[in-house]
Amino acid sequence: MDTPGHTNFQDEVVASMAMSDGVVLFVDVVVGLTQHVERMLKHAIQDKLSVVLVVNSMDRLVVELKLPPADAYHKLRFCIEDINETMEKLYDSCATEVESRTYFSPLKGNVLFCSSLFRMMFTLESYAAVYAEMHENSFDPKVLAKCLWGDLYFNADTGGFQKTPPDADQPRSFVQFVLEPIYKVFAHCIGEEKEDLASTLAEVGIYLHKKDYELDAKGLCRKVFAQYFGVGGGLPSFIDMVVKHIANPKENAAAKVEALYAGDQDGAVAADMKSLDHTGYLMLHTVKQFHRPDCRSFDVFGRVMSGTIFRGDRVKILGENYSLDDDEDMAIREVQNLWIYEGRYRVEVSHVPAGNWVLIGGIEGSIKKTSTITTASNDEEVEIFRPLRFCTTPVIKVAIEPLQPAELPKMVDGLRKIDRAYPLAKTKVEESGEHVIMGTGEIFLDCILHDLRRLYGDLEIKVADPVVEFCETVVETSSLKCFAETPNKKNKIYMVAEPLEKGLGEDIEKGKVKIEWENRRMSDYMTKNYDWDLLAARSIWAFGPEVNGPNVLVDDCLPSEVNKSLLAQTKDSLVQGFQWATKEGPLCDERIRSVKFKILNATLAEDAVMRGGGQIIPTARRVAYSAFLLATPRLMEPVMFSDIECPADCVAAIYNVLSRRRGHVVRDLPKPGSPMYSVHAYLPAMESFGFETDLRTHTSGQAMCQSMFDHWQHVPGDPLDRSILLRPLEPAPAPHLAREFMLKMR
Known part of the structure; x- marks a missing residue:
């Protein structure tokens, strides 16, 4: 399954990894x-997927950089070693066991050298097999393959x-036996006349059709490599x-x-999936939907587990x-079609057993993003496959409306x-009636x-200027103990807000801390990593606005002041009020982030009717807002990480473009073995619109971003x-930006 290489489409890569074994x-x-x-590699390691490496664009070393074969070997070796160093860091960050770690080496056979443009690919073993075939299999190609990498040299006298x-x-064996023949093919195809080339190729057993010699250099090289490396240029x-x-x-x-x-990893359903039993309970995980040619209906793509x-x-x-x-989010449907999906083609089939990908027709009506499918007659306790975990957030949004209101x-x-x-797009309707689309970047939203x-609406639309999603936070503890009274005057809730410890919000979002943990495990984690006191760590009630949201609600009441049994009975309502407040903050209805809300005291009515959800939930929300506004609130904006590649003489221009957009460079380094520089920079998402175009304009199109x-x-x-x-119409200076953004968002 091919996945996009552009950063904006990380969601497609994550969805395909959920379906894949490697x-x-x-x-x-x-x-x-x-x-x-x-x-993406880190995500693959977290999902425990096997990884193999394809070193592509080898032709660029010859045609573009014009490196001699010995230097090309060093460049290839550096590339593989650099990837292995990165893998080491990623394994350490994911705490992967040493036995489960994989490193790349051509000698292991998990590295393939390739040029997609010229349609050639080979491993050391397949290249050694070419030599063995030329010498009528007089030696074992596997033995030769072990000698074609590293600091080994061929001695012609001893053989x-x-x-x-x-x-x-004397060049290394890889240079002598692998790179030099490839360089010679390029040199002969580009530089020799037709008659001379035919005789040269005949010496190594390559015979082309007369028409092939009239092709341009690229087409001619492709034909030669297709014969030199065998089927498909070495596809086997x-x-x-x-x-x-x-x-x-x-x-x-x-x-x-x-x-x-x-669900239960020891149950009958999980046992069937772990043994990949095609006669067991049907379990199917779907992650994506593809539209039919008429764009009116969708088919669901998934894997039979x-x-x-x-x-x-x-x-x-x-x-x-x-x-x-x-079980509200459940539906029963009939499967109308099954296909094996092959790019632009669909092969219709009658059934698909476990371990295969399948495209299903006729069931899309009740599926939004991902889903779990089982037979309607399955009486076992079936739980769902976890929703996809994306390593990015859709922070760019545009408001749209149809040109013709009737549409x-x-x-x-x-x-x-x-x-x-x-998979990652979000659409919602604001209170103002605007329809908003949220995505990961400009190209994502363009698509x-x-x-x-063109496809789904066939209509003309008006698009507002893009903006970004903000978050609201606090930088101090509430200056007063805030309280709110329920409408019936029978209950009072006291609360303060303060900033959450640095890094804790991110840990909650990544799933390193979970609200389902028992008290002992939670308190151990909080006291060890964030210096919480034991009592507070055991009194965490909820995270918000979701179960993995970056805000915490803590019960900080003393049993001597509060009736704990009444408080426990209203816990669900208080948590709902807290989650409602953190979902829509008081500044500009954006989500609250990295704030700890503490319930300090509560006066609750003895009669359960007087402290129902209708009384407590809005009151909890109001008191959370009060505590938030008295704790020096601030706006937070998303920041993009930019990876820019450019020639050395363009680096100064990049600094200028970034400084005008509140961005800054983290580092700039030359890329070993190439004339390019790699520039890493941070740029506020609000300033990123049109950044790529601006960058290309100032670097004459030489910078790629x-x-x-981040x-x-x-x-x-x-x-x-x-x-x-x-x-109006004047750019605000930096100290006024928060005020400007808040007023414009409201």
């Missing part, structure tokens, strides 16, 4: 590992390999590498189930919000289809708007400072 990592030998690929060069100018070597180094569905089934399935799905089956579809306690229903229907087609106009969401930071200035005077 990853083929393509790296351009000149560019090396980018930050985007590094992030063997040795660790020291026999002559001063790629297949052999994948088969040997990536676990098959049966071997990987247990690890896949542990990573994805939220156990059992066999047949056309005509009645299936139970469990959505992301389904649980054993709440509003058409646009709303198109937005529902967008929600299905893009969505194109699909809405990839930006992705972290949140405070917007300079106080949003509640009424003394700030904002003038």
